[in-house]
Amino acid sequence: MQFQQLQYFVAVAETRHFTRAAELVHVAQPSLSQQIRSLERELGADLFLRARGNITLTDAGEALLPLARRILADADTARHEVQELVQLRRGRVRLGATPSLCTGLLPDVLRAFHDRYPGIRLLIEEGGSHDLVRELARGALDLALVVLPLPTPAPALTTVELLREDLVVVSSPEAPVPGRGGRAVEIPDLERERLVMFRHGYDLRELTVAACRSAGFEPDFAVEGGEMDAVLGFVRAGLGVAVVPRMVAARAGRGLRVTPLARPGLHRTIALAHRSDVAPPRAARELQRMLLER
Numbered sequence: 001m002q003f004q005q006l007q008y009f010v011a012v013a014e015t016r017h018f019t020r021a022a023e024l025v026h027v028a029q030p031s032l033s034q035q036i037r038s039l040e041r042e043l044g045a046d047l048f049l050r051a052r053g054n055i056t057l058t059d060a061g062e063a064l065l066p067l068a069r070r071i072l073a074d075a076d077t078a079r080h081e082v083q084e085l086v087q088l089r090r091g092r093v094r095l096g097a098t099p100s101l102c103t104g105l106l107p108d109v110l111r112a113f114h115d116r117y118p119g120i121r122l123l124i125e126e127g128g129s130h131d132l133v134r135e136l137a138r139g140a141l142d143l144a145l146v147v148l149p150l151p152t153p154a155p156a157l158t159t160v161e162l163l164r165e166d167l168v169v170v171s172s173p174e175a176p177v178p179g180r181g182g183r184a185v186e187i188p189d190l191e192r193e194r195l196v197m198f199r200h201g202y203d204l205r206e207l208t209v210a211a212c213r214s215a216g217f218e219p220d221f222a223v224e225g226g227e228m229d230a231v232l233g234f235v236r237a238g239l240g241v242a243v244v245p246r247m248v249a250a251r252a253g254r255g256l257r258v259t260p261l262a263r264p265g266l267h268r269t270i271a272l273a274h275r276s277d278v279a280p281p282r283a284a285r286e287l288q289r290m291l292l293e294r
Helices: 003-015 018-024 029-043 059-087 099-104 106-116 129-137 187-192 203-214 228-236 246-251 282-292
Strands: 048-051 054-057 091-097 120-126 143-148 157-171 194-198 220-226 242-245 257-260 267-275
Touching: 003 018, 003 029, 003 059, 018 029, 054 059, 091 099, 091 129, 091 282, 099 106, 099 120, 099 228, 099 242, 099 246, 106 120, 106 282, 129 143, 129 157, 129 267, 143 157, 143 282, 157 203, 157 228, 157 246, 157 282, 187 203, 194 203, 194 228, 194 242, 203 242, 203 267, 220 228, 228 242, 242 246, 246 257, 267 282
Parallel strands: 091 120, 091 143, 194 220
Antiparallel strands: 048 054, 143 267, 157 242, 157 257, 157 267
């Protein structure tokens, strides 16, 4: 008894038509009929009553049908499980993240993932949340770390909150302490500071500018248009101050003074997103698990 024969038998049983069954399993009708007859000889019983224009199951066929379906389902499960294991030995994960998360959150998690699954290639795409949502929607990414709320409605995405992170003010140690020289900076204090600002489309830019406008002023930019590394470099050079995630400031090393924002401060919510209509590959789901358990 062969899996192919059982597949053909189930197709005929479900369509009650040899020609339509042959089309369903992509085989010539004479070949399908021959395999069904071989199965019947193997079992020693007719499986179908063949009347012109009317195909019905015999008692033997009725008994075989649920067993055949179970065998075929078990074979699919076995194939799927093996493929899942193979995906953890080789393959790829396409992960999108904002540049600040690539600097702050990802290095330790990706190192742990690489140590556990060295055969998996990690393809990282940096971008703002708006760009990452678009790349997820078109299937160019398996997962993305984005900032909530999303810049545009994305009903086709599933998001899981990962962390809530404080923002801080970074400045050059050689420059005056930002604000009023205290332990924390009030948002209105930023009106007296020149800001090193990220490029348009950067989540941190939108958050900082919105906070300044809510406090009743337009921020003054000393430099604008940079990515995270450039912004930190400009701050070290004393060109101005910047508002960045605490995790980034902690990993930035020497050459920066870090001052918290006074309560209620500024925060951002990071979420892990993937398409709702397509399950991520096994390797991507494993990376997702490691990010959620970090």
